[in-house]
Every structure is written in structure tokens, then in C-alpha cells.
Amino acid sequence: xxxxxxxxxxxxxxxxxxxxxxxxxxxxxxxxxxxxxxxxxxxxxxxxxxxxxxxxxxxxxxxxxxxxxxxxxxxxxxxxxxxxxxxxxxxxxxxxxxxxxxxxxxxxxxxxxxx
Amino acid sequence: xxxxxxxxxxxxxxxxxxxxxxxxxxxxxxxxxxxxxxxxxxxxxxxxxxxxxxxxxxxxxxxxxxxxxxxxxxxxxxxxxxxxxxxxxxxxxxxxxxxxxxxxxxxxxxxx
Numbered sequence: 001x002x003x004x005x006x007x008x009x010x011x012x013x014x015x016x017x018x019x020x021x022x023x024x025x026x027x028x029x030x031x032x033x034x035x036x037x038x039x040x041x042x043x044x045x046x047x048x049x050x051x052x053x054x055x056x057x058x059x060x061x062x063x064x065x066x067x068x069x070x071x072x073x074x075x076x077x078x079x080x081x082x083x084x085x086x087x088x089x090x091x092x093x094x095x096x097x098x099x100x101x102x103x104x105x106x107x108x109x110x111x112x113x114x115x
Numbered sequence: 116x117x118x119x120x121x122x123x124x125x126x127x128x129x130x131x132x133x134x135x136x137x138x139x140x141x142x143x144x145x146x147x148x149x150x151x152x153x154x155x156x157x158x159x160x161x162x163x164x165x166x167x168x169x170x171x172x173x174x175x176x177x178x179x180x181x182x183x184x185x186x187x188x189x190x191x192x193x194x195x196x197x198x199x200x201x202x203x204x205x206x207x208x209x210x211x212x213x214x215x216x217x218x219x220x221x222x223x224x225x226x227x
Binding site for chain 2: 004033040041042045048059090092106107108
């Protein structure tokens with residue numbers, strides 16, 4: 001059972017560069033999420049998707065973009081990387097949208113450093 | 116603004132002891148309160164969750180106590196083991212919400 005798979009695991013970016021964090025899930029979940037985790041700050045929602053072709057902003061969307069062309073994939077694009085985007089990024093998915101009562105499954109994370 | 120406040124930030128407990136982590140919230144629309152466990156280098160994983168219509172939920176050594184009037188809930192780990200050493204996050208969400216509102220996390224170390 002692969003679950004939620006993220007790549008790359010680690011990446012160092014220079015200021016101003018762009019990159020895409022890949023996320024795929026094999027659980028046929030409709031809902032997918034991107035969170036960032038900063039030390040001592042918990043997890044904050046960047047973007048989420050309720051299904052293929054539908055995405056919406058979370059709490060901290062600035063500097064990021066997403067797309068959802070298939071049920072399985074939900075890539076996160078960082079445009080013009082800034083040091084403030086140094087963080088651990090987690091992709092997650094759930095069967096239905098409201099987390100209330102539905103388990104959210106997280107990937108193992110992608111460590112990004114912007115220098 | 117942090118919608119869920121979690122304490123303590125870190126906790127050291129001896130093997131066999133009780134670990135207690137507390138959370139508080141303000142939004143009365145929250146109706147689902149999960150706890151996540153995260154080991155180093157891994158993503159968070161759901162540990163146990165509760166709804167406000169019950170005051171306590173127990174699963175093995177893990178218990179959530181919920182005080183609706185005080186808007187507080189806590190995680191108790193009985194007979195704590197070194198393997199329980201991890202970061203624990205409380206969270207809250209309302210029925211119509213998509214985003215889990217996480218606390219800042221508690222780093223638990225259980226010493227042998």
C-alpha cells in the first residue's frame with residue numbers, strides 16, 4: 001500500500017528558482033491537500049482540491065500554485081522561491097472533503113531549503 | 116491567529132508514567148477533534164479523535180478527555196513507553212470546514 005507518495009524528499013533551491021513538488025495517491029481519494037510545517041508552528045494549509053479540476057486556497061497560498069488534472073495527482077508549484085518558503089511540505093488526502101470524521105492520510109514530507 | 120492552543124511545547128516522562136497534553140479552542144463551530152502522532156522524518160498519522168457529544172474516548176493506552184464548557188481537550192497516554200516518543204498535534208475542525216486547524220505540537224520524550 002503506497003498511500004500518499006511525495007517527491008522529492010529533499011531539495012535545495014536558490015532564491016528566485018521555481019520547482020514542483022509532486023504528490024500522488026493510490027487510494028482513489030477525492031480530496032487532496034498541501035500543508036507546510038514550520039518548526040514549532042504546527043501545520044498550515046496551503047491549497048486543497050475537492051476533485052479533478054477543482055482547487056482552492058487555504059490559509060497560506062501566497063507564492064504557490066496547484067493543479068489537479070487527475071484524481072491521483074496534486075502537484076504544488078513554487079514560483080520565484082523565497083527563503084520564507086523553507087519548510088517541510090506535506091501532501092495529504094481523504095475520502096471526502098470535511099475532515100470531520102474522515103481520516104486524512106499524510107505523505108512522508110518534502111524538505112525544502114531556499115538559499 | 117492560532118485557533119487551537121496546545122501545551123506544553125515539550126514533555127519528558129519516565130517509562131510507565133502518564134503523559135498529558137492539553138489543547139484549548141475558541142471556535143464553538145468546531146465539532147471534531149483529532150490527535151495526530153508524528154515520528155521524525157514521517158508525516159503525521161491519526162492517533163485518536165473525539166466529537167464533543169462525549170466527554171471521553173479511550174483506545175488502548177490513549178485517552179482523550181473533552182470539556183465542552185471549558186472548550187478544552189487533552190490527550191492522556193497511560194503507561195508511556197519509549198516508543199511513544201514523538202511529536203503530538205491536536206487539531207480541530209468544523210463540520211463544513213476543509214482544513215484541520217492544528218496546534219503547534221508537543222514533543223514527547225519517554226525515558227527508559
